[in-house]
Amino acid sequence: MRLFEIAHSGKEPSGRASTEVTYSTNRVKRRRDTRFSSTSAISFVYERWPAISTTTTATATMLTADADQAVHPLFSDGDLVLQSKDNTIFRLSQETLRRTSPWFRTMLALPQSPSGGELVEPILMDESADLLSGLFSIVSGIELLKHHDFDYLESLLRVAEKYEMPMVISTVRLALFSPFTDVPCPIRLYGIACRMSWENEAKLASTRTLGVDLLAPTALPALVALEAPHRDKLVALHRQRKDVLIESIDDVDLFYANQVGSACNFRDPEQDCTAIIDHGVWGAFKYALLRHLEYVPLREILNEGVYRMAELEKLGHAQCSECSRTLYDVGGTIQKLQRVVNELPKAIEWP
Numbered sequence: 512m513r514l515f516e517i518a519h520s521g522k523e524p525s526g527r528a529s530t531e532v533t534y535s536t537n538r539v540k541r542r543r544d545t546r547f548s549s550t551s552a553i554s555f556v557y558e559r560w561p562a563i564s565t566t567t568t569a570t571a572t573m574l575t576a577d578a579d580q581a582v583h584p585l586f587s588d589g590d591l592v593l594q595s596k597d598n599t600i601f602r603l604s605q606e607t608l609r610r611t612s613p614w615f616r617t618m619l620a621l622p623q624s625p626s627g628g629e630l631v632e633p634i635l636m637d638e639s640a641d642l643l644s645g646l647f648s649i650v651s652g653i654e655l656l657k658h659h660d661f662d663y664l665e666s667l668l669r670v671a672e673k674y675e676m677p678m679v680i681s682t683v684r685l686a687l688f689s690p691f692t693d694v695p696c697p698i699r700l701y702g703i704a705c706r707m708s709w710e711n712e713a714k715l716a717s718t719r720t721l722g723v724d725l726l727a728p729t730a731l732p733a734l735v736a737l738e739a740p741h742r743d744k745l746v747a748l749h750r751q752r753k754d755v756l757i758e759s760i761d762d763v764d765l766f767y768a769n770q771v772g773s774a775c776n777f778r779d780p781e782q783d784c785t786a787i788i789d790h791g792v793w794g795a796f797k798y799a800l801l802r803h804l805e806y807v808p809l810r811e812i813l814n815e816g817v818y819r820m821a822e823l824e825k826l827g828h829a830q831c832s833e834c835s836r837t838l839y840d841v842g843g844t845i846q847k848l849q850r851v852v853n854e855l856p857k858a859i860e861w862p
């Protein structure tokens with residue numbers, strides 16, 4: 512087997528060290544350049560294109576893949592050959608990639624061999640066959656995403672960004688917010704939407720984070736991973752909801768029981784009883800509710816835990832010590848609390 516060595520000196524963007532590429536006629540033995548920047552199609556060509564062969568002529572034909580390299584069944588025909596990092600061969604039309612990816616359009620417009628001949632070696636890709644098949648299925652019109660695994664979608668989005676494929680990005684966008692997609696952590700979903708500047712999705716995802724305690728050990732890594740402006744907006748939303756709720760619970764107009772030390776007939780002067788009510792039972796309930804707030808997701812403020820509170824039960828049984836009047840309408844109180852919760856801000860401010 513003949514081996515050839517080439518150095519790309521003189522072809523590369525200025526300022527880059529030349530990269531030696533060693534390869535055989537049918538199997539690339541190149542040394543991976545860890546300095547490679549994946550965002551540039553031009554750099555990709557200069558650094559990775561293994562197609563140049565001293566045996567190539569202008570009439571060279573596409574090289575057949577090695578026998579041990581599986582050809583993906585959906586991509587077995589085309590004038591461009593790509594090889595996944597796990598050695599699956601993809602054949603597809605250059606025209607498809609030119610039309611659907613500015614990145615590939617740029618790359619394929621560059622000279623691909625000294626002789627101007629056709630490609631003779633597969634283009635080596637960084638991605639697995641699983642990701643490439645998802646990518647190419649969409650742009651080739653074969654099928655949309657057939658599964659909704661969150662990690663897969665997130666990876667596919669990164670690849671679509673890298674290769675500038677708007678159709679794939681749009682498809683992943685829909686899939687990420689599909690009800691069929693099991694989102695392991697809404698904070699991650701929120702982070703993706705913010706990073707992609709998807710306003711409506713970012714707001715929707717921020718609402719979904721209300722079911723999460725941001726400071727819980729399971730959520731904290733995702734929170735820390737957010738870009739600072741996005742993290743600040745989310746923390747502000749959660750903080751604002753708590754602040755408004757606490758303020759509302761203490762509102763003297765909304766809950767008359769906040770008038771500590773008022774007379775029994777405070778709201779009904781026609782009643783004779785003027786006994787002073789300290790509303791200690793109400794205070795105990797508020798304290799319990801605030802403690803409850805610290806540990807429940809903001810979306811579930813009025814959950815079963817509230818209805819089972821001993822302090823709520825005592826509220827229902829509280830009577831005036833002199834006239835035995837029932838002091839509190841528990842049903843009405845819960846309804847008021849529910850209205851307060853419903854009116855709390857539910858999504859981040861944008862931008």
Ligand SMILES: [Zn+2]
Nearest residue numbers: 775784831834
């Ligand atoms: Zn009374």
